[in-house]
Amino acid sequence: MASPRFRDTGRFVRRTAPAKVLKPRTLNDLMRCFDPANRVPTPIRVRGSGSASTDCNDVVTGTIVETTGLDRILGIDNYYHTVTVQAGVRLGALVSELARQGLELDGNLDQMERTVGGAVASPCMGPGIGSRSTYLSSQAISMKLVTPAGKLMKVTQQQKHLLNTVRLSYGMLGAIYEVTLRVRPIATFSAKHRSMDIDTFANVVDRLASRDVGMKFCLLPHKDRVYLDLRRYEDSPGNAWDTPWKIKDWGESTVLPNVFRSLNRVMPIPSVKYRLMDGISAATHGLVNTRLVRNGNNVTASGRRRRHKARNVLDSAWCFPATDFSLVIKAFRDFCEQTLEGAGYRSDLPIIGHRVARDTSAVLSPSFDEPLVALQVSSTVDKGWEDFVIDLAQFAENWGGTPLFNQSRAMRAEYGKQIYANRLAFFRKIREQLDPQKRLLNPFLAQCFE
Numbered sequence: 001m002a003s004p005r006f007r008d009t010g011r012f013v014r015r016t017a018p019a020k021v022l023k024p025r026t027l028n029d030l031m032r033c034f035d036p037a038n039r040v041p042t043p044i045r046v047r048g049s050g051s052a053s054t055d056c057n058d059v060v061t062g063t064i065v066e067t068t069g070l071d072r073i074l075g076i077d078n079y080y081h082t083v084t085v086q087a088g089v090r091l092g093a094l095v096s097e098l099a100r101q102g103l104e105l106d107g108n109l110d111q112m113e114r115t116v117g118g119a120v121a122s123p124c125m126g127p128g129i130g131s132r133s134t135y136l137s138s139q140a141i142s143m144k145l146v147t148p149a150g151k152l153m154k155v156t157q158q159q160k161h162l163l164n165t166v167r168l169s170y171g172m173l174g175a176i177y178e179v180t181l182r183v184r185p186i187a188t189f190s191a192k193h194r195s196m197d198i199d200t201f202a203n204v205v206d207r208l209a210s211r212d213v214g215m216k217f218c219l220l221p222h223k224d225r226v227y228l229d230l231r232r233y234e235d236s237p238g239n240a241w242d243t244p245w246k247i248k249d250w251g252e253s254t255v256l257p258n259v260f261r262s263l264n265r266v267m268p269i270p271s272v273k274y275r276l277m278d279g280i281s282a283a284t285h286g287l288v289n290t291r292l293v294r295n296g297n298n299v300t301a302s303g304r305r306r307r308h309k310a311r312n313v314l315d316s317a318w319c320f321p322a323t324d325f326s327l328v329i330k331a332f333r334d335f336c337e338q339t340l341e342g343a344g345y346r347s348d349l350p351i352i353g354h355r356v357a358r359d360t361s362a363v364l365s366p367s368f369d370e371p372l373v374a375l376q377v378s379s380t381v382d383k384g385w386e387d388f389v390i391d392l393a394q395f396a397e398n399w400g401g402t403p404l405f406n407q408s409r410a411m412r413a414e415y416g417k418q419i420y421a422n423r424l425a426f427f428r429k430i431r432e433q434l435d436p437q438k439r440l441l442n443p444f445l446a447q448c449f450e
């Protein structure tokens with residue numbers, strides 16, 4: 001019999017309607033949600049914009065505390081380059097406000113509908129340039145959170161170990177209410193694009209992944225194509241125009257999913273349909289990225305589209321050791337081909353990858369021990385997806401993949417424990433001290449963190 005998975009499979013339909021959703025608008029409201037005297041049904045799960053791909057932000061019975069009403073930017077310090085915000089502020093709103101003052105977040109992040117709380121409590125990562133630009137949580141220098149006992153707790157840089165534990169804590173230590181982030185003056189980077197086959201990419205990827213460049217790539221495994229995007233800070237990179245990045249964001253996050261959804265409805269012959277889709281992806285990529293997007297900064301590259309809902313796209317992501325990635329990428333191409341042949345499933349959207357620098361700023365940092373490369377598979381096709389993510393999880397296990405508790409669908413709990421090992425044991429001890437009654441543990445997280 002197959003071993004149990006850390007996420008529902010195609011045989012079990014995920015229930016999304018929770019017993020109760022609370023939407024606090026003030027600190028007092030938030031504290032009331034957690035105060036044991038109020039007997040709020042447990043488990044309690046904190047939710048930001050709800051964009052995570054796993055059940056880390058969900059409960060079937062219990063309570064969801066949704067933070068999007070806590071949406072005030074409390075202060076920007078242009079001298080010390082910090083910003084203090086409530087946890088429900090959307091990344092897009094924050095990026096826009098910072099840009100007005102000539103500042104930006106460190107790290108090439110997109111998905112601007114996410115909340116700061118969600119993005120600090122779970123890995124929110126992009127192809128950051130340099131070694132400290134991978135996760136937004138690394139930039140969090142102090143936080144206030146409401147503990148499972150309903151008390152306010154402040155954590156600062158002076159409490160290094162506690163701060164490192166609260167970063168990427170997936171809402172298991174309490175609800176983050178307020179965050180102070182390090183920010184910086186807007187800096188322009190150059191973006192260079194290359195198109196190549198997968199074998200050529202495999203020959204260069206190890207070297208690139210060990211450098212401090214921002215490396216992102218778009219992979220079309222069935223077309224044997226990689227579109228590589230390398231970002232570097234240059235002495236005189238030129239102007240970072242906003243419009244090309246807006247077109248890119250619109251093309252990639254709106255046009256492609258919508259066109260592919262329509263094609264999935266009207267085109268009955270899979271081989272023709274997929275050829276068409278890969279052609280459209282390649283053309284979009286060639287036109288938008290290679291021709292239009294040359295220079296950018298973390299404001300223009302974020303797209304800043306003010307979606308207030310997570311994209312209606314299926315998604316599962318895993319990270320792989322950068323040192324082995326030249327082998328992993330070829331094996332992944334074979335895996336995609338075999339899955340299409342055997343199970344008849346493939347993702348229709350391009351697969352996105354990026355370098356994840358080594359980062360020890362959080363106890364549960366996926367890249368605590370070594371640099372990684374993230375592979376993010378997205379699709380608009382429901383039928384067959386749940387079985388596909390199980391196969392993908394098996395592939396990832398075979399190749400030493402590191403799971404993300406917010407993004408790696410169908411991960412086996414035993415495998416997660418093995419990968420995060422001692423750090424998970426340390427996190428568990430802190431969690432047990434702050435939440436001895438397990439009020440914040442849903443069944444999904446309990447499999448690893450109990």
Ligand SMILES: Cc1cc2nc3c(=O)[nH]c(=O)nc-3n(C[C@H](O)[C@H](O)[C@H](O)COP(=O)(O)OP(=O)(O)OC[C@H]3O[C@@H](n4cnc5c(N)ncnc54)[C@H](O)[C@@H]3O)c2cc1C
Pocket residue numbers: 045046047048049050051052053056057067087088110111113114115116117118119120121122123124125126169170171172174175176177310311313314315376378406407
């Ligand atoms: C199509 C798609 C693409 C994606 N692309 C990327 C990507 O490129 N890069 C990337 O990093 N991620 C990506 N993700 C994953 C997702 O965007 C991240 O998990 C995101 O950081 C979550 O932010 P959120 O506000 O939506 O939080 P939620 O999904 O609501 O919550 C995520 C976790 O944080 C906890 N949490 C939320 N708010 C708080 C709070 N105030 N206090 C304590 N805990 C809290 C929740 O309990 C949960 O465990 C993608 C997801 C999808 C579906």
